[in-house]
Amino acid sequence: MGNKVIFGIYVPTNSIIHRLDPRLKFMVCFWYVILVFFANSVLTNIWLGLVLLIFMRLSKVSTKMYWSGIKTLMWVIIVTALVQLFFSAGGHTYWQWHFLSITSAGIVQSIYLILRFAYIITISTVLTVTTTTLQLADAIEHLMKPLKYIKVPVNQIAMMLSIALRFIPTIMSEVQTIMNAQRARGMDFSQGNLFQRAKKLVPVMIPLFVSSFKRAEELAIAMEARGYDPNRERTKYRVLTWQSRDTYALLLVVLISIILFALKIVF
Amino acid sequence: MVEPAIKIEDLSYIYSPETAFAYQALSNINLTIQGETITAVIGHTGSGKSTLMQLVDGLLIPTNGSITVGKVKVTPNSSKEDFAQLRNHVGFVFQFPESQLFADSVIQDVMFGPLNLGMSENAARRNAKEALERLSFPTNLYERSPFELSGGQMRRVAIAGVLAMDPKILILDEPTAGLDPNGRKELMQLVQQLHEEGKTIILITHQMEQVAEYADQVVALSHGQVAFNGSPHELFDDQSRLQKIGLVAPQTVRFAQKLQEQGVHITKLPMNVDELAEEIIKVKKGMTGYGK
Numbered sequence: 068m069g070n071k072v073i074f075g076i077y078v079p080t081n082s083i084i085h086r087l088d089p090r091l092k093f094m095v096c097f098w099y100v101i102l103v104f105f106a107n108s109v110l111t112n113i114w115l116g117l118v119l120l121i122f123m124r125l126s127k128v129s130t131k132m133y134w135s136g137i138k139t140l141m142w143v144i145i146v147t148a149l150v151q152l153f154f155s156a157g158g159h160t161y162w163q164w165h166f167l168s169i170t171s172a173g174i175v176q177s178i179y180l181i182l183r184f185a186y187i188i189t190i191s192t193v194l195t196v197t198t199t200t201l202q203l204a205d206a207i208e209h210l211m212k213p214l215k216y217i218k219v220p221v222n223q224i225a226m227m228l229s230i231a232l233r234f235i236p237t238i239m240s241e242v243q244t245i246m247n248a249q250r251a252r253g254m255d256f257s258q259g260n261l262f263q264r265a266k267k268l269v270p271v272m273i274p275l276f277v278s279s280f281k282r283a284e285e286l287a288i289a290m291e292a293r294g295y296d297p298n299r300e301r302t303k304y305r306v307l308t309w310q311s312r313d314t315y316a317l318l319l320v321v322l323i324s325i326i327l328f329a330l331k332i333v334f
Numbered sequence: 335m336v337e338p339a340i341k342i343e344d345l346s347y348i349y350s351p352e353t354a355f356a357y358q359a360l361s362n363i364n365l366t367i368q369g370e371t372i373t374a375v376i377g378h379t380g381s382g383k384s385t386l387m388q389l390v391d392g393l394l395i396p397t398n399g400s401i402t403v404g405k406v407k408v409t410p411n412s413s414k415e416d417f418a419q420l421r422n423h424v425g426f427v428f429q430f431p432e433s434q435l436f437a438d439s440v441i442q443d444v445m446f447g448p449l450n451l452g453m454s455e456n457a458a459r460r461n462a463k464e465a466l467e468r469l470s471f472p473t474n475l476y477e478r479s480p481f482e483l484s485g486g487q488m489r490r491v492a493i494a495g496v497l498a499m500d501p502k503i504l505i506l507d508e509p510t511a512g513l514d515p516n517g518r519k520e521l522m523q524l525v526q527q528l529h530e531e532g533k534t535i536i537l538i539t540h541q542m543e544q545v546a547e548y549a550d551q552v553v554a555l556s557h558g559q560v561a562f563n564g565s566p567h568e569l570f571d572d573q574s575r576l577q578k579i580g581l582v583a584p585q586t587v588r589f590a591q592k593l594q595e596q597g598v599h600i601t602k603l604p605m606n607v608d609e610l611a612e613e614i615i616k617v618k619k620g621m622t623g624y625g626k
């Protein structure tokens with residue numbers, strides 16, 4: 068791939084978080100996102116931030132990686148925070164112009180909003196930098212198992228998911244190759260206004276679609292040739308096993324949550 | 335005397351530097367490629383051939399060192415315009431170039447490059463037609479969608495798309511991969527023809543027969559370094575070096591070497607079947623002369 072740090076890509080540092088069960092990591096990530104929406108005071112936000120910092124340190128992944136995640140979505144965060152800032156009412160009003168106003172409540176709310184965004188992006192990054200896509204797919208498949216009872220085709224969805232995840236890097240490098248081939252034919256992707264740039268995507272997207280469909284067809288044939296039957300029960304090569312460290316981690320998360328609710332109630 | 339077309343000095347390239355995935359693809363490459371020659375670039379998959387060629391075409395920014403193509407010199411600090419200039423001098427036919435076709439019709443796809451260079455619609459069409467004719471592409475298919483063509487035809491359209499830009503230097507990355515024997519022969523004849531017209535050609539290949547038959551200069555890469563740089567003769571003459579780089583000499587060379595092992599005197603290593611036949615005839619004549 069190119070020279071950019073791709074945000075959220077797996078970083079093999081083999082930290083304690085890397086070795087945890089992917090199911091646990093997935094659930095904790097999900098739970099943390101829920102907790103973020105419970106945090107609506109200074110103390111609870113500080114507590115969640117502190118917990119996140121500890122996760123980041125434990126993952127042994129450079130802060131640059133986490134920062135690049137926030138940077139990628141920076142504009143979304145800023146725009147949303149500005150909307151929150153100018154359109155909220157309540158508390159002391161500092162400035163007003165027609166329907167726009169800056170109030171003390173608005174300032175506090177937009178700061179919380181920025182923190183929420185940052186927390187959610189960062190916890191997701193913690194999950195993806197410490198868990199390979201295959202592990203993630205396995206975890207999701209496992210967690211979806213109960214849905215089998217309401218006739219959801221969990222096996223097929225899991226297969227689709229792992230194929231999709233598996234081909235992301237392949238397609239990324241294909242995009243790079245096609246872009247290079249078109250640049251070699253004199254195309255300059257970095258110039259022109261928004262409309263011109265959008266038009267320039269055509270010579271990349273069409274070959275990409277063509278090759279993706281071709282690849283999908285070939286893959287389907289190859290899978291059938293090797294006897295793949297979507298309706299059969301499949302066994303696993305990589306078996307997920309719950310270990311004692313996973314139990315300790317779970318207890319820790321329960322403790323973190325209790326402290327959060329205690330902070331919320333007491334203060 | 336033709337001046338060097340490409341000069342590469344102390345060139346290094348690292349993918350994803352300063353990350354866990356940093357990978358040194360090229361280290362300290364020094365190379366000169368003379369104008370109006372055919373240079374074969376060989377080496378195993380992952381030896382850095384494609385990276386080197388992308389650097390020469392200004393598609394990657396070198397980590398260290400410089401590349402000079404004609405009068406344009408690029409270094410890690412060069413501006414975007416300099417790299418774009420490099421691309422205007424160099425035509426690059428990628429591996430499996432048929433996968434870059436996108437336009438509604440064959441002729442429009444071939445015109446894409448010339449139009450990007452700022453040519454007028456008419457000039458671009460003229461160039462495109464010329465290029466397609468050179469590749470003996472059937473005229474009645476010009477308005478057809480490129481996706482309705484056969485694999486071999488698509489390859490021709492893609493190559494025509496690069497030729498239509500009329501580059502001084504042409505890089506071909508395994509142009510004959512996946513073609514049938516006839517297609518392969520025709521394509522190599524075209525390469526030879528372009529060379530005779532004064533183009534500088536760089537050919538990435540795994541086929542030692544092609545190296546022996548067509549190349550003036552061979553550059554062998556191994557683990558991102560130049561393992562050999564010289565003529566095909568020198569390369570195939572030294573078996574121990576060949577083995578060290580992990581290459582096998584073409585059949586004609588091996589045949590001649592077998593003869594030599596049997597005590598037959600071969601004066602010159604044959605680079606193709608004709609040369610081998612000549613050597614054998616020479617030996618035969620010598621033998622009958624002895625008999626008299």
